[in-house]
Amino acid sequence: MGDDYRLCGWRVRSDFPLPDLLPWIGAPLAPVDLHVELGEVEARLADLLYEGPILQMSADGTCRFAIEGVAVYRIASDGRSICVQPHLPKDFSALRTFLLGSVLAIACQRRGVLPLHACCVRLATPAGDRAVAFSAPSGVGKSTLATAFMRRGYSILADDVTLLALDSQQRTWALPTFPRVKLWRDTLERFGYEAGSVERVRQGMDKFSVGLQSAEFSDAAPLELAALYHVERVNDARHAGQEPIMGLGASIRFSHSIYQAPALMQIALDKAAHFTLATRMAAGIQSHAVLRQLSGIEYLDGLISRIVTLHAGGEL
Amino acid sequence: MSGFYWLASYPKSGNTWLRLALNSYCNGGVETDFSRQLAFAPAASSRRRFDELLGVASSDLLPEEIQTLRPRMYQMQALAAREPIFNKVHDAWQLTPAGEPLFPADVTLGCIYVVRDPRDVALSLAGHVGMDLDRAIDFLLNETATLCLQSGWLLEQLPQFLGTWSHHVQNWMALPAPWAPLLVRYEDMLAQPVESLARIVEYCGWGVDQERLELTVAATRFERLQAAEATHGFSERPQRSARFFREGRSGAWRERLTDSQRYRLEDSTVAMRSQFGYS
Numbered sequence: 077m078g079d080d081y082r083l084c085g086w087r088v089r090s091d092f093p094l095p096d097l098l099p100w101i102g103a104p105l106a107p108v109d110l111h112v113e114l115g116e117v118e119a120r121l122a123d124l125l126y127e128g129p130i131l132q133m134s135a136d137g138t139c140r141f142a143i144e145g146v147a148v149y150r151i152a153s154d155g156r157s158i159c160v161q162p163h164l165p166k167d168f169s170a171l172r173t174f175l176l177g178s179v180l181a182i183a184c185q186r187r188g189v190l191p192l193h194a195c196c197v198r199l200a201t202p203a204g205d206r207a208v209a210f211s212a213p214s215g216v217g218k219s220t221l222a223t224a225f226m227r228r229g230y231s232i233l234a235d236d237v238t239l240l241a242l243d244s245q246q247r248t249w250a251l252p253t254f255p256r257v258k259l260w261r262d263t264l265e266r267f268g269y270e271a272g273s274v275e276r277v278r279q280g281m282d283k284f285s286v287g288l289q290s291a292e293f294s295d296a297a298p299l300e301l302a303a304l305y306h307v308e309r310v311n312d313a314r315h316a317g318q319e320p321i322m323g324l325g326a327s328i329r330f331s332h333s334i335y336q337a338p339a340l341m342q343i344a345l346d347k348a349a350h351f352t353l354a355t356r357m358a359a360g361i362q363s364h365a366v367l368r369q370l371s372g373i374e375y376l377d378g379l380i381s382r383i384v385t386l387h388a389g390g391e392l
Numbered sequence: 393m394s395g396f397y398w399l400a401s402y403p404k405s406g407n408t409w410l411r412l413a414l415n416s417y418c419n420g421g422v423e424t425d426f427s428r429q430l431a432f433a434p435a436a437s438s439r440r441r442f443d444e445l446l447g448v449a450s451s452d453l454l455p456e457e458i459q460t461l462r463p464r465m466y467q468m469q470a471l472a473a474r475e476p477i478f479n480k481v482h483d484a485w486q487l488t489p490a491g492e493p494l495f496p497a498d499v500t501l502g503c504i505y506v507v508r509d510p511r512d513v514a515l516s517l518a519g520h521v522g523m524d525l526d527r528a529i530d531f532l533l534n535e536t537a538t539l540c541l542q543s544g545w546l547l548e549q550l551p552q553f554l555g556t557w558s559h560h561v562q563n564w565m566a567l568p569a570p571w572a573p574l575l576v577r578y579e580d581m582l583a584q585p586v587e588s589l590a591r592i593v594e595y596c597g598w599g600v601d602q603e604r605l606e607l608t609v610a611a612t613r614f615e616r617l618q619a620a621e622a623t624h625g626f627s628e629r630p631q632r633s634a635r636f637f638r639e640g641r642s643g644a645w646r647e648r649l650t651d652s653q654r655y656r657l658e659d660s661t662v663a664m665r666s667q668f669g670y671s
Contacts, residue, residue, distance in 0.1 A: 128468070143448070174452065178447055213439065214449060215439055262545040263545065282542070282543045282544055310627065312625035336447045336449075339445065
């Protein structure tokens with residue numbers, strides 16, 4: 077018997093507590109969409125098609141993801157179950173970190189949901205509330221930007237990995253993930269959190285997982301993705317600015333922004349289908365832009381005001 | 393399958409200048425376009441490349457886990473490459489916690505190590521990151537000095553252990569093949585740029601073309617780089633520093649270091665300095 081949670085609208089059942097996720101509130105008899113089980117995971121999958129230092133994939137699409145000293149995960153080829161063999165029973169926070177990061181990204185890809193390396197915020201537009209995503213490599217400040225949006229009263233759908241789905245009309249939607257942001261100590265303290273009162277992402281690491289208040293997380297339903305900004309941090313004001321991108325350029329940038337894109341492509345069973353899905357999802361987003369943002373937390377307020385005004389006025 | 397040329401140096405020793413010159417040379421001796429990022433010889437410590445190739449978020453890994461996995465990243469990249477890959481390196485040459493070289497022998501085609509008088513390095517470092525000279529000297533003498541340490545905040549580069557300046561120079565210099573580096577003194581790059589570049593180009597296995605060498609040297613002369621930065625800025629300039637290309641000469645330490653700063657640095661670097669004629 078496990079606990080039931082919700083994630084991307086799915087019913088998730090887990091053999092161990094996942095306090096990062098919100099509890100399931102849907103129909104009590106609804107089927108389980110994703111099962112997280114505790115069990116043994118083989119050292120080597122059968123019929124290996126790909127074997128990397130962390131990832132393996134067998135010919136039937138089953139994946140194995142291993143972090144020595146933390147846990148090994150086996151992701152079913154249909155992305156509907158994940159088996160976890162912990163190495164470190166005492167550090168369950170580390171186990172959850174990889175489960176809800178790379179492992180979830182693989183499971184999503186197997187279900188036609190693409191993980192984008194982006195934070196995602198809910199903004200008002202003349203057509204109603206929409207999702208707006210900001211993609212950037214690690215270290216550029218996605219979680220910091222997400223937190224700055226929350227401090228201004230906006231709710232987020234994701235802080236690091238935004239999950240995207242395509243509907244039957246070829247529109248791209250952002251799915252609500254879970255109400256957490258991961259912040260390094262410096263940012264955590266700048267936003268006034270007490271490091272002592274929040275959980276560390278891993279023991280011995282200066283990175284923390286902050287649980288969000290209900291007003292800070294947009295949990296209600298998927299939102300259509302109105303815009304994707306590719307954030308590049310610049311140190312020189314002369315390099316700052318915003319530039320729309322379209323067509324092939326937008327599609328290529330989108331593909332590069334998929335979470336751990338080359339690794340996910342490596343383990344895509346049908347690479348052509350993966351590529352086609354990415355192309356369609358890029359086309360299903362109304363606007364794409366490159367945003368060259370001057371480094372520094374002090375410039376985020378100005379950026380947020382500009383983006384909010386832009387979308388509120390429907391000037392896209 | 394190909395491999396790497398590691399362009400290694402202690403920070404602020406002329407690595408960027410070398411990258412600009414090699415980039416210019418491969419493009420026929422052209423001037424660098426400072427309105428774009430310099431794509432030639434990206435950092436071996438790129439966090440993005442690590443995450444994307446290995447399929448794991450390095451920001452969720454402990455520093456020793458990252459070090460253990462870095463050789464795999466280079467092997468994966470070399471396996472997929474058809475041409476030699478050039479990477480900038482500031483890490484000290486070292487073994488990973490698993491006991492293997494951080495830069496694996498089987499994917500190493502060669503190394504170029506740039507060395508600069510540590511007294512000028514201290515000056516340049518202080519100006520680059522906006523720290524006072526005493527702290528810059530502390531850094532050069534710090535046995536545990538590490539760039540981009542994942543503590544408190546995250547940077548786009550992975551952590552890079554350097555150790556002291558002397559340790560850094562000595563470790564890279566003493567390496568056997570395949571690493572055994574071509575040693576280049578910053579001061580020689582300044583005084584005899586064409587000859588220095590010719591040696592490097594030849595080492596990289598490229599054809600040595602005298603006219604192209606001269607064009608390259610002219611295009612990457614320090615004053616030209618300074619002027620280009622003044623017009624377009626330079627993407628690798630840290631925010632705290634007014635400009636990246638600051639002085640670019642050798643011997644400025646004679647005017648700028650106090651006696652006590654100078655003696656402190658000199659006393660701890662005697663052996664290595666004497667090997668390079670930094671008296």
